[in-house]
Amino acid sequence: MTPNFQRSTEIHLNIWQSARSIEGTLAERYVRGVRQIWAPLEDLRFHPRCPRGQGKLASFEPALLVAMRTAGAIAAIQRIFLDPLTSTYTEKRVLGQAIGAAWTNGPPCKTIGICEGFETAAAYTSLTGIQAWATMGAKRFHQVNIPASVETVILLADNDAEGRRARDRAAESYRRPGLAIETEWPPGRMNDWAQLLKR
Numbered sequence: 001m002t003p004n005f006q007r008s009t010e011i012h013l014n015i016w017q018s019a020r021s022i023e024g025t026l027a028e029r030y031v032r033g034v035r036q037i038w039a040p041l042e043d044l045r046f047h048p049r050c051p052r053g054q055g056k057l058a059s060f061e062p063a064l065l066v067a068m069r070t071a072g073a074i075a076a077i078q079r080i081f082l083d084p085l086t087s088t089y090t091e092k093r094v095l096g097q098a099i100g101a102a103w104t105n106g107p108p109c110k111t112i113g114i115c116e117g118f119e120t121a122a123a124y125t126s127l128t129g130i131q132a133w134a135t136m137g138a139k140r141f142h143q144v145n146i147p148a149s150v151e152t153v154i155l156l157a158d159n160d161a162e163g164r165r166a167r168d169r170a171a172e173s174y175r176r177p178g179l180a181i182e183t184e185w186p187p188g189r190m191n192d193w194a195q196l197l198k199r
Helices: 005-019 027-032 118-128 161-173 194-199
Strands: 044-053 059-070 073-082 089-094 111-115 132-134 152-156 180-183
Touching: 005 044, 005 059, 005 073, 005 089, 027 044, 027 059, 027 073, 044 073, 059 089, 111 118, 118 132, 118 152, 118 194, 152 161, 161 180
Parallel strands: 111 132, 111 152, 152 180
Antiparallel strands: 044 059, 059 073, 073 089
């Protein structure tokens, strides 16, 4: 392992380990208040001074941290930087080895949904009770490592041109014997499932 790779791997874990539970924090206000998500959520933390940028240009801002796991280990984190006044997000950045990883919200169930964003996955779980994973982007939508224990995957891509391309690519990528692959689009003209909670 090269020093640079090891250093980049350690950074996201150091940030994660120095963060705390979201209860009573700006991150909880974002998740429960702004996004109206009420489902039980795992692998979330709040960092009051999360690094944003590098070197002399780095700033330190409050952020919701979302753990992305592969084979049970935290491979990357998404940093959702938050505005202290409005509790809304200002930017999202992934740090670590995100390819193949996802926010899983606990150990895999027999049926899982695959979403692009954390908020969409958490909203879908709130609405349906079905565990939904987040790949943190359409480009990684087809790259998640699906455990052999999973029997059904529901593709929950965003309802736009990029999302439809991501859905088609994922349907091909995840195909294997014994795995049922379904697709569910958000109702009406909505772009994603998170919009249902913001009506």
